[in-house]
Amino acid sequence: MKYDVAILGATGAVGQRYIELLEDHPWFDVGVLTASERSAKNRYGEVCDWKLSSEMPEKVKNLEVVSTSLKDVKRTDQVDLAFSALPGDVAGPVEDEFAENIPVVSKASAHRMDADVPLIIPEVNPEHLELIEVQKENKERNGFISTDPNCSTIQLTISLKPLMELGLSEVALTTLQALSGAGYPGVASLDIVDNVIPYISGEEHKLESEPLKILGDFEGDHIEESDIDISASCNRVDLKDGHLESVWVDLEDEKSVDRVLETFETFEGPQKISRLPSAPERPLEVMDEKDRPQPRLDRNTNEGMSVCVGRVRDDPIFSIKYSCLGHNTIRGAAGSGILHAELLEKEDYI
Ligand SMILES: NC(=O)c1ccc[n+]([C@@H]2O[C@H](COP(=O)([O-])OP(=O)(O)OC[C@H]3O[C@@H](n4cnc5c(N)ncnc54)[C@H](OP(=O)(O)O)[C@@H]3O)[C@@H](O)[C@H]2O)c1
Structure with missing residues (x-):
């Protein structure tokens, strides 16, 4: 069985790379795509200006983009994990909202330097994931935020x-x-x-x-x-x-x-x-x-x-x-985010 994942900010440069790299992923299945109110309620294939040289995966073309709020995402599907590719100035409160219930792996800068939020490069500091327990206790939340660096x-x-x-x-x-x-x-x-x-x-x-x-x-x-x-x-x-x-x-x-x-x-x-x-x-x-x-x-x-x-x-x-x-959009962004999520799965955080 695969995990159902959401991509927050799915129409952007990093969001598109997530979709490309997750197309045949053995563990993660993209079920929910979010963007701003400008894009919401449209089909992804119609509203996304796809910039990668690969073809847009068939599976996402007909998915309806939803606005980036937990309420709308929950109504759409059951989500096990969210990859956030939101702008830094938008991500802060949105990621906090999602983390009340689900794990969030974030590419945004908003929470990177928070004392109880891990900032992870899997090959460098996987042991920092232990901060997740500290965060869950501090914030009394069921989910968590774990961040990727710049x-x-x-x-x-x-x-x-x-x-x-x-x-x-x-x-x-x-x-x-x-x-x-x-x-x-x-x-x-x-x-x-x-x-x-x-x-x-x-x-x-x-x-x-x-x-x-x-x-x-x-x-x-x-x-x-x-x-x-x-x-x-x-x-x-x-x-x-x-x-x-x-x-x-x-x-x-x-x-x-x-x-x-x-x-x-x-x-x-x-x-x-x-x-x-x-x-x-x-x-x-x-x-x-x-x-x-x-x-x-x-x-x-x-x-x-x-x-x-x-x-x-x-x-x-x-x-x-x-x-x-x-x-920058693979090792520096979506590729690292996916490797980070794989580590979370292996270490039983999701
Ligand atoms: N690009 C890189 O190489 C790179 C590398 C590492 C980290 N990052 C970080 O990753 C994040 C995404 O970067 P990006 O380059 O993909 O940016 P981008 O191309 O500007 O994409 C931004 C995404 O966020 C959505 N969005 C914008 N305003 C929103 C709002 N108010 N509410 C909800 N969604 C909103 C956009 O949707 P619409 O299409 O509807 O506007 C779009 O899907 C940023 O935090 C960036 O700093 C980027």
Whole structure:
């Protein structure tokens, strides 16, 4: 028997990716699609401006989109789990409402830094799911909210996790972020064609704060954040999918390029994650070529679920520098959300 899932914000860039990736999922069946009042009460096939190169799955074409309220969703179907792909400024109270009764896996920023809400990358900090019990008790709710990090944070933090054992202390990075990261319609073409915009609202703060929670330790009822320092500078570039990041790191214990490469190459995350249906063969894929990773060539590595790292080299100021690349709507969004939900199922949270 499969779980019936709802996608909140199903018509957007991330919502569409959820629908694509869940089409033949062995455990989850998409039964409910929500969007704003603008789209509600229309068939998904009529109201959704499908932007992916795959065909819109037949099954969703005739589903009626409902407004994003628990009342409307409940009337439509029995839902076991909701994937939230709502805008950050809408998600807060809506996710709280759903979490009264059902588990919510959220891509939105609204609850990410709440003290009793897990912020999960399955390969990095699955043990933080234990915060769910704290949250249920604090909020006296039957369901819960468990969040996914920002897209740029996910790929960065997967690459930082193996470096923790080499004494990671400081990180500086600059990002080149794709247009789909801004949702649809996103940035106006006249602003971005032939251009780079050196500003993405809220992004630098997310990159400087979220990894500290993810790389922190679960201490029974709270997360003790990591004390590494991070400085981020973010740019929007004229690219459809895939965020590229240049990263500089200071390592206190081991600074050699060979040791860093070995740590990247052998990083697997916990075994229980690698057995989940959406887990990539390797969370980190190391590229040897001198000019890789590149977004167009490498963003779909392992179905878009691996983070590609390359250009690992010495740096005259920091210990090491490297480049990392992730597919922002797959590894950075819907793919990670699905892997997160698979982990919740395996650990008996749903
Ligand atoms: N894009 C990425 O690469 C990415 C990566 C990581 C995280 N995220 C996060 O994921 C979330 C979704 O991003 P996105 O890029 O998919 O955004 P998007 O393309 O703008 O889609 C937003 C979705 O939310 C719905 N919505 C808008 N206002 C609403 C309201 N007042 N009530 C109910 N539903 C409403 C929209 O429905 P209508 O079509 O009816 O307007 C649409 O389905 C955001 O929180 C974003 O920060 C995005």
